Ligand SMILES: Nc1ncnc2c1ncn2[C@@H]1O[C@H](COP(=O)(O)OP(=O)(O)OP(=O)(O)O)[C@@H](O)[C@H]1O
């Protein structure tokens with residue numbers, strides 16, 4: 001049994017919060033914010049509740065009116081100071097302590113090496129608070145493990161700057177078969193953790209699709225001493241990167257780097273799904289475009305000429321040509337059919353976003369990515385240089401494409417999707433193994 005560092009005096013505002021006090025005499029043992037503590041019952045139920053320090057403040061005995069708290073604190077202080085008698089008024093005046101609010105996370109079950117998150121009964125008021133012992137720490141840092149076959153250490157337990165010996169264990173199968181989310185404040189290492197887990201998953205030969213919002217997965221940042229997936233032997237050979245960044249690929253000769261979008265090769269519905277205004281009220285023209293079976297020749301012609309052109313005026317004319325070629329037509333009195341002029345502008349505005357992203361060297365990103373994923377490769381789609389709406393819709397387009405083609409063993413068993421993009425719920429439902437990092 002560990003050394004006592006405080007005593008439970010009541011409940012906090014929330015049902016899962018406990019209030020404890022630590023005597024002034026024991027201040028050097030005071031827990032830090034965020035620290036794990038065990039609240040151990042000494043009399044009847046003998047549970048070991050796992051709790052974390054959420055808040056702290058000062059308290060003094062004189063200002064405490066509640067008789068029950070006074071009695072508990074006095075008993076506790078008498079025990080730790082070895083005073084057998086009642087405390088004198090002078091001693092009580094000098095009694096200061098620290099208040100802590102703990103959040104109860106669950107109950108430690110030593111037999112099953114588990115944390116049971118169910119917490120329905122308040123702890124006995126005589127419970128003692130102490131730090132977890134080594135064995136308990138091990139259970140805490142491997143909480144949620146179900147199958148010990150694919151466990152991986154992902155780092156050490158750390159409290160602020162202080163790094164402890166205890167390994168933190170993660171279950172790779174959970175990453176594969178469930179949805180995982182990583183939450184933390186900005187700059188607290190979410191991407192780094194995800195990169196680590198992804199790199200370990202990648203080595204198992206599972207198809208991995210990563211939507212990289214920050215352009216941080218493939219290459220490390222030497223100034224921050226971080227490495228990327230392309231620096232890891234065993235992964236880089238298996239890595240496929242779609243990006244519109246001008247990477248100097250000569251350094252990475254064995255790396256598969258490809259541009260993102262080739263408009264010629266996409267279906268009208270796919271291009272339409274990339275339009276930033278696709279969901280706006282002017283969507284009539286976009287709906288029409290989405291319904292087209294193939295891209296009109298004139299559209300493809302303007303795409304090709306746009307690639308060659310550097311003149312702003314010419315490019316604008318080409319956008320106009322492309323927009324007209326896909327604008328719905330309407331019958332006019334006596335003059336046959338004409339394009340609906342009011343819709344040309346809508347399409348042109350949308351194409352203005354999409355055309356500059358086109359690259360003749362790109363394959364069809366949807367079918368190409370599927371091909372690689374089916375071979376168990378790690379596919380990174382670098383969205384970092386795209387406008388946010390387009391980054392969002394491109395990832396949806398790829399996921400929808402995969403789902404539509406219904407490659408059973410890709411969508412159901414062998415694919416992990418890692419995304420920082422806020423994907424719509426329908427997409428999340430389609431993909432069972434889905435990880436989100438924000
Ligand atoms: N376990 C770690 N140990 C030491 N340094 C780390 C660790 N994890 C991340 N870092 C460093 O902290 C910084 C931020 O990490 P990271 O980019 O992973 O955070 P983030 O939570 O993804 O941030 P953001 O919310 O901005 O995306 C990086 O410079 C990284 O090198």
Ligand SMILES: [Mg+2]
Nearest residue numbers: 190191192438
């Ligand atoms: Mg991040």
